[in-house]
Amino acid sequence: MKLQSLIASSALLITSALAATTSYSSSSSSQPSSSCSISSHATATAQSDLDKYSGCKTLVGNLTIGGGLKTGALANVKEIKGSLTIFNATKLTSFAADSLQSITGSLNLQSLTILTSASFGSLESVDSINLITLPAISTFTSNIKSANNIYISDTSLQSVDGFSVLKKVNVFNVNNNKLLTSIKSPVEAVTDALQFSFNGNQTKIVFDDLVWANNISLTDVHSASFASLEKINSSLGFINNSISSLNFTKLNTVGQTFSIVSNSELKNLSFSNLTTIGGALVIANNTGLQKIDGFNNLTTIGGTLEVIGNFTVLDLNSLKSVKGGADVESKSSNFSCNALKALQKKGEIKGDSFVCKNGATSTSVKLSSTSKQQSSQTTSKTSSKTEEKNFTSGDVKAAVSASSAASSSSKSSKGNAAIVAPISQVTTLIGLLTATIMSLI
Numbered sequence: 001m002k003l004q005s006l007i008a009s010s011a012l013l014i015t016s017a018l019a020a021t022t023s024y025s026s027s028s029s030s031q032p033s034s035s036c037s038i039s040s041h042a043t044a045t046a047q048s049d050l051d052k053y054s055g056c057k058t059l060v061g062n063l064t065i066g067g068g069l070k071t072g073a074l075a076n077v078k079e080i081k082g083s084l085t086i087f088n089a090t091k092l093t094s095f096a097a098d099s100l101q102s103i104t105g106s107l108n109l110q111s112l113t114i115l116t117s118a119s120f121g122s123l124e125s126v127d128s129i130n131l132i133t134l135p136a137i138s139t140f141t142s143n144i145k146s147a148n149n150i151y152i153s154d155t156s157l158q159s160v161d162g163f164s165v166l167k168k169v170n171v172f173n174v175n176n177n178k179l180l181t182s183i184k185s186p187v188e189a190v191t192d193a194l195q196f197s198f199n200g201n202q203t204k205i206v207f208d209d210l211v212w213a214n215n216i217s218l219t220d221v222h223s224a225s226f227a228s229l230e231k232i233n234s235s236l237g238f239i240n241n242s243i244s245s246l247n248f249t250k251l252n253t254v255g256q257t258f259s260i261v262s263n264s265e266l267k268n269l270s271f272s273n274l275t276t277i278g279g280a281l282v283i284a285n286n287t288g289l290q291k292i293d294g295f296n297n298l299t300t301i302g303g304t305l306e307v308i309g310n311f312t313v314l315d316l317n318s319l320k321s322v323k324g325g326a327d328v329e330s331k332s333s334n335f336s337c338n339a340l341k342a343l344q345k346k347g348e349i350k351g352d353s354f355v356c357k358n359g360a361t362s363t364s365v366k367l368s369s370t371s372k373q374q375s376s377q378t379t380s381k382t383s384s385k386t387e388e389k390n391f392t393s394g395d396v397k398a399a400v401s402a403s404s405a406a407s408s409s410s411k412s413s414k415g416n417a418a419i420v421a422p423i424s425q426v427t428t429l430i431g432l433l434t435a436t437i438m439s440l441i
């Protein structure tokens with residue numbers, strides 16, 4: 001993972017910085033307009049070390065702050081041509097650099113166990129901001145207008161402020177901040193990835209000015225508002241959230257995979273302007289989702305259509321083209337495959353696999369998952385063997401008829417027959433879904 005390697009490499013860098021000795025030279029320490037060079041690895045461990053820079057308007061070099069200082073202030077310095085790193089200063093409770101406007105490299109605050117506030121009130125421009133392992137922090141202040149990458153991980157921030165005028169970012173990654181309840185941002189474009197995961201499970205996300213993002217991935221989010229979002233160039237994923245409604249009424253295009261997986265509270269989908277998905281559409285394991293609609297303008301799916309769940313309705317009334325086959329499996333016997341079957345007959349679902357099943361035949365599918373409860377319902381040994389090998393067209397038909405016989409005798413289902421069209425190889429459900437999840441992570 002990007003974040004992991006980033007932490008590892010900055011830890012290495014910082015370790016070597018701490019080992020180096022401070023050396024400092026100023027062209028003139030009395031004029032605050034001067035530019036000062038600091039050694040390539042300067043480390044400040046006391047306020048007196050920082051005071052030496054108070055005559056400098058610009059610092060050239062990478063400044064590291066560590067050791068036992070209790071509070072820290074970097075006064076007068078307006079620009080750092082390099083990075084500012086505060087690492088492992090375990091007695092530091094607050095830090096302020098309120099004159100600082102620009103850092104050409106990164107601003108790293110990492111492993112500061114009792115730091116409660118960090119103030120960069122004038123900071124407008126920075127390449128990357130990394131706030132990592134700050135278990136006591138409650139406020140981070142800045143005025144960032146320009147930042148390429150923002151990582152906020154393992155902090156005690158309850159809300160992410162300080163980015164209230166930022167319009168564009170490459171990476172915005174917020175993860176493992178367990179107290180986080182809200183993030184509101186005016187960002188209009190995300191050129192690489194917007195990712196939220198494993199924060200407080202009540203986190204509300206509001207990105208109402210975001211028009212496009214290369215990819216977005218949300219996990220453990222409670223609500224998400226993206227009122228202006230029109231385009232996702234690559235992938236869009238909602239995995240394991242407690243979101244009850246996804247309302248993305250302006251979204252027109254998703255360039256690659258679009259996944260909605262394991263959102264147990266999800267009830268409503270509204271993607272009324274979505275016309276094209278370049279890759280797969282995966283809607284799976286959203287246990288409360290009965291009615292899958294809200295895609296009334298969706299015409300094209302470039303990959304596979306994969307829908308797994310307890311749904312009774314799958315309404316894709318504008319769908320004209322699916323290029324990668326379909327795997328639609330409902331546990332509900334009220335679900336009808338007729339619309340998809342008609343589309344497939346017209347040749348509009350291409351690809352070498354087409355499976356559509358409802359509750360009447362779902363037992364044979366459940367066998368390949370690990371549910372003991374389900375397999376104990378089935379008495380047929382023939383069908384339980386099919387989980388072990390690749391399906392062929394003949395195998396599937398046999399398994400389906402065996403299990404529909406079994407289930408129609410044990411359940412009172414309407415019994416819509418499964419449709420199994422020419423299949424060269426049907427990947428197992430779990431394999432497909434695992435692959436999708438892996439590609440999202």
Ligand SMILES: *[C@@H]1O[C@H](CO)[C@@H](O)[C@H](O)[C@H]1NC(C)=O
Pocket residue numbers: 013039040041060061062082083105
């Ligand atoms: C600051 O650190 C970066 C790597 O993080 C390095 O590329 C750069 O040369 C350093 N700057 C100075 C002045 O040593």
Ligand SMILES: *[C@@H]1O[C@H](CO)[C@@H](O)[C@H](O)[C@H]1NC(C)=O
Pocket residue numbers: 088090
């Ligand atoms: C952090 O500082 C403490 C002393 O305050 C030291 O024992 C520890 O090794 C340092 N950790 C790193 C990763 O430098």
Ligand SMILES: *[C@@H]1O[C@H](CO)[C@@H](O)[C@H](O)[C@H]1NC(C)=O
Pocket residue numbers: 201202242
């Ligand atoms: C959030 O997490 C808490 C504690 O882990 C848990 O009790 C609660 O059910 C979770 N809420 C949701 C909506 O997932």
Ligand SMILES: *[C@@H]1O[C@H](CO)[C@@H](O)[C@H](O)[C@H]1NC(C)=O
Pocket residue numbers: 192193214215217234235440441
């Ligand atoms: C974002 O999309 C690009 C493709 O444009 C992909 O290579 C990259 O892995 C994705 N990043 C994330 C974090 O999903």
Ligand SMILES: *[C@@H]1O[C@H](CO)[C@@H](O)[C@H](O)[C@H]1NC(C)=O
Pocket residue numbers: 191212213214231233
């Ligand atoms: C993504 O789409 C936006 C809006 O159409 C476009 O401006 C941008 O160049 C695209 N980005 C990439 C990486 O393709």
Ligand SMILES: *[C@@H]1O[C@H](CO)[C@@H](O)[C@H](O)[C@H]1NC(C)=O
Pocket residue numbers: 239240262437
């Ligand atoms: C979803 O969350 C549960 C518990 O919070 C976890 O056990 C499970 O692995 C998660 N699943 C995914 C796909 O992230």
Ligand SMILES: *[C@@H]1O[C@H](CO)[C@@H](O)[C@H](O)[C@H]1NC(C)=O
Pocket residue numbers: 227245247248249268270
């Ligand atoms: C979806 O959002 C639009 C505008 O943001 C709003 O008018 C509409 O009521 C919302 N629909 C639902 C079902 O929340």
Ligand SMILES: *[C@@H]1O[C@H](CO)[C@@H](O)[C@H](O)[C@H]1NC(C)=O
Pocket residue numbers: 230249250251252273
């Ligand atoms: C739907 O998307 C198209 C193309 O992006 C756009 O022109 C149109 O305004 C959108 N409609 C709505 C209701 O958002």
Ligand SMILES: *[C@@H]1O[C@H](CO)[C@@H](O)[C@H](O)[C@H]1NC(C)=O
Pocket residue numbers: 249272273274275297
């Ligand atoms: C459906 O798509 C058409 C053509 O892009 C657009 O004019 C219309 O506004 C869309 N409908 C909705 C409800 O967004």
Ligand SMILES: *[C@@H]1O[C@H](CO)[C@@H](O)[C@H](O)[C@H]1NC(C)=O
Pocket residue numbers: 284285286287288308309310331
């Ligand atoms: C179907 O619903 C049951 C009970 O509501 C739940 O346990 C099961 O996980 C759901 N299955 C899927 C695939 O959503």
Ligand SMILES: *[C@@H]1O[C@H](CO)[C@@H](O)[C@H](O)[C@H]1NC(C)=O
Pocket residue numbers: 388389390
């Ligand atoms: C299933 O098919 C794959 C790919 O063709 C093959 O590698 C694998 O050995 C097959 N497995 C069995 C059990 O036939």
Ligand SMILES: *[C@@H]1O[C@H](CO)[C@@H](O)[C@H](O)[C@H]1NC(C)=O
Pocket residue numbers: 261262284285369370430433434437
């Ligand atoms: C769906 O749920 C089943 C059973 O709970 C699990 O085995 C499977 O991994 C889940 N799929 C995804 C994509 O989370």
